[in-house]
Amino acid sequence: MQQLTVDLGDRSYPIFIGEGCLDATPSYLPYIAGEQVCIVTNDTLAPLYLSRVQKVLEGKKVTAVILPDGEAHKHFGTLNLIFDHLLAKKHNRKTTLIALGGGVIGDMTGFAAACYQRGVDFIQVPTTLLSQVDSSVGGKTGINHPLGKNMIGAFYQPKAVVIDTQVLSTLPAREISAGMAEVIKYGLLGDAPFIDWLESNMAALMALEPSALAYAIYRSCENKARIVAQDEREGDVRALLNLGHTFGHAIETQMGYGQWLHGEAVGAGMAIAAEVSHRSGWISDTDLARVHRLLAAASLPTAAPASMTVDQFLEHMAVDKKVLDGRLRFVLLRRLGQAFTTSDVPVALVQDVLVKSIAKGLVGPG
Amino acid sequence: MQQLTVDLGDRSYPIFIGEGCLDATPSYLPYIAGEQVCIVTNDTLAPLYLSRVQKVLEGKKVTAVILPDGEAHKHFGTLNLIFDHLLAKKHNRKTTLIALGGGVIGDMTGFAAACYQRGVDFIQVPTTLLSQVDSSVGGKTGINHPLGKNMIGAFYQPKAVVIDTQVLSTLPAREISAGMAEVIKYGLLGDAPFIDWLESNMAALMALEPSALAYAIYRSCENKARIVAQDEREGDVRALLNLGHTFGHAIETQMGYGQWLHGEAVGAGMAIAAEVSHRSGWISDTDLARVHRLLAAASLPTAAPASMTVDQFLEHMAVDKKVLDGRLRFVLLRRLGQAFTTSDVPVALVQDVLVKSIAKGLVGPG
Structure with missing residues (x-):
């Protein structure tokens, strides 16, 4: 496993890259401040990876939101499903969101983290090549508007980025x-x-x-x-x-x-x-x-x-x-x-x- | 006119307090970086104050959004009216929003500013006693969710706060x-x-x-x-x-x-x-x-x-x-x-x- 750092002063964070870091406790636990965790993923990825991430977080209070897959769902209606879930499950402002998916999941989960109770922690676990090399790093988050892409969003940095190269083998x-x-x-x-x-x-x-x-x-x-x-x-x-x-x-x-x-x-x-x-x-x-x-x-x-x-x-x-x-x-x-x-x-x-x-x-x- | 400063390093900003500062150019112009301005207000306040603020901004490209009045409208549907307007009128990321109203307008406009194109400038012009002494200062912005008040939002500071005590004379x-x-x-x-x-x-x-x-x-x-x-x-x-x-x-x-x-x-x-x-x-x-x-x-x-x-x-x-x-x-x-x-x-x-x-x-x- 290799490690890089995004150097942003007190908001610096590590990027872990390698085969198998999806299942490695050190990729997550040092970056989770509270007891509550919410994994946000989609209906394509949940059957593949959700239980693996849940397993590595054993001992935390973990809930999961499974969203419909695809860029067409990157809008406020879907974002609101995350808020509905967080509130229904009583996640507090010390909770940590985990974005398990591609750029759409990463952008929406990051934006949800930026806005939920005016800001909670989140970790990026990108599962596509595009999100591994681009959208999971750098803190750009957001959703689309009918009149423009990524028009509503925030600059909001994750606490860690976990890039498992093995997951690419299932990618079209x-x-x-x-x-x-x-x-x-x-x-x-x-x-x-x-x-x-x-x-x-x-x-x-x-x-x-x-x-x-x-x-x-x-x-x-x-x-x-x-x-x-x-x-x-x-x-x-x-x-x-x-x-x-x-x-x-x-x-x-x-x-x-x-x-x-x-x-x-x-x-x-x-x-x-x-x-x-x-x-x-x-x-x-x-x-x-x-x-x-x-x-x-x-x-x-x-x-x-x-x-x-x-x-x-x-x-x-x-x-x-x-x-x-x-x-x-x-x-x-x-x-x-x-x-x-x-x-x-x-x-x-x-x-x-x-x-x-x-x-x-x-x-x-x- | 008295002046206070909220001291937040490079995000510090002034609060102007006094009779008539609503109509005073120095309350606004030094805090507007670009050419575009969007005034956000509601249907109760627009007839009273909108033209006065438009007048003081003569020379800028000014548009206005008039929202329905009341806390019951402090939700995503109303927030989205601001985004719809900004995009339809092609406001770019150098635009400045002006929140002309009470806490609901201030919170929603501030949150819109925090999210539009991942963050644009805004100025608070609070018109209720509550917003003058509380919500317009300090950068808390947000909207309500059916399961909780102000659950979706951001910490996002204005560029200036303009408090005209005269406007309170029309307040119930x-x-x-x-x-x-x-x-x-x-x-x-x-x-x-x-x-x-x-x-x-x-x-x-x-x-x-x-x-x-x-x-x-x-x-x-x-x-x-x-x-x-x-x-x-x-x-x-x-x-x-x-x-x-x-x-x-x-x-x-x-x-x-x-x-x-x-x-x-x-x-x-x-x-x-x-x-x-x-x-x-x-x-x-x-x-x-x-x-x-x-x-x-x-x-x-x-x-x-x-x-x-x-x-x-x-x-x-x-x-x-x-x-x-x-x-x-x-x-x-x-x-x-x-x-x-x-x-x-x-x-x-x-x-x-x-x-x-x-x-x-x-x-x-x-």
């Missing part, structure tokens, strides 16, 4: 790809040697080769932890983590949450961001091709959905959280392994890139 | 009394000289004599600001502010939010807490009588509702946020002007005090 191939989008993102935005490594090892990763997976997850978390420690609440540094996300969120919102997986939309979004970087004169033809090749090797889309219009993109991007005082803000690539934020991209250039990306005629993943 | 007498409960609370919990002052000046306060009101509000805010600066997130010090609230919340929950006003329930709750303090041997007959007399002088209830049972009290108190690991925690009076928290009160003693309080046969205010 599409979700491995979706997670790989965020792994590739860390290379593109700030870790050029990691891009080289990914180009050499993508086949092993897609085959779920254990040591390759563990390395990619560790390195992704290390990159994320460094960025979050520098900038917890998304100033300029943390904004780099949104590479591909402005376009990606527009795709998710338009296509309906869950039709395109988040990682798939981010894959397409990174392809578009790379095109904009190329057209703006930052990256070469060769580098653009490398980005596309790496995304394709991870079975990710490299273009916008054929059914979307440029106006739909612009409309959704105008309510994106990254928009400030009406100006679209983009994360672009200065070179492979170095991203930057800018509001100085001509709208006409973005429109043209989108027209061409849409024209590739991608019907969509899945 | 019942709401003046309700606010006076919190004023009396500051005396009882930690400011003995203020109790003496209140005993001499309650008639003037109830007659809305301007200089008496301004002094009582300033001194209340001063007490609250000092306590919040010592303990922002409700450890032992801030818990003293809950004097009367454990019993009070049980009354509100049982009787239905809004039937008993919050301050009325706190008044009854303080009477009960004083009885428990007396029965536990802390305060004398004379002091208990002083507490009852002061509450009565403010036209506040001094006993539990006749229609409630002891079991209903205990049931509601068991889910109160102040309950830790199953033990009821009370704020009691060691003497007038000095409160303390304790979990060491025999349940039988509390039951007996409640039986006697209920037996007084209070049908209820209003």
